Amino acid sequence: MSSSTLPSPARGLPVKDDDFQTQTRLHEKDTVSDRPRSGRPRCTTQRQDRNLVRNHMNNTLLSASASSHQTRGRNRQRINANTVRRRSSTSGLRARRPYIGPILTQRHRQQRTLFAQEHAAWDCIRWRSVAFTEESQFCIDDADRRVCVWRRSG
Incomplete structure (x- = not known):
């Protein structure tokens, strides 16, 4: 709706076309809810x-x-x-x-603290003799299940 087709009260005012259409729809139908649109219907209720x-x-x-x-x-x-x-x-x-992680009990925490305290003074030479393993999982394709x-x- 261009300004030339607007009714006379709205012609001189800085009113957007959409605002005017919404207001007229409100007066005519007492609602501004969306009307049904085209498109594929939903497959579920x-x-x-x-x-x-x-x-x-x-x-x-x-x-x-x-x-x-x-x-x-x-x-x-x-x-x-x-x-x-x-x-x-x-x-x-x-x-x-x-x-996915360890479920730690109070006993586990105490044992971890004890281990850390016992090995806190170790130097690099002693730690070199320890083999650390990593439990990472690598998946070549996307289907890792x-x-x-x-x-x-x-």
Whole structure:
């Protein structure tokens, strides 16, 4: 809507076309909510979306692909795993790596402190005789089959 097609009260005022259209829609229809738009319809209902999120909260080790195999869309077709990830993401769930580390008890802490105190005075010559090993895992391709846990972001 250009300024020449605006009604006479809005012609001389510095009012944007969008603002004027919004105000007229409010007066005509008593709402400014978005109208239906074109585009591909969603393959899942809101109820199915809630069930997906609930399943991932109850079973945090459930993968997106396994969840997609269990869920049928509106037309009884299997949904894509990326759809499951998007639905989970919009509700605040993210697939994260689980914490993998030693669960230390008080006894473990005492033993580590004792070891550190006993070896604090060692010089470089004595430490050279110790073989340190690293437990890193290297994966040539992307399919390392690591487990992810669904958690709320933040």
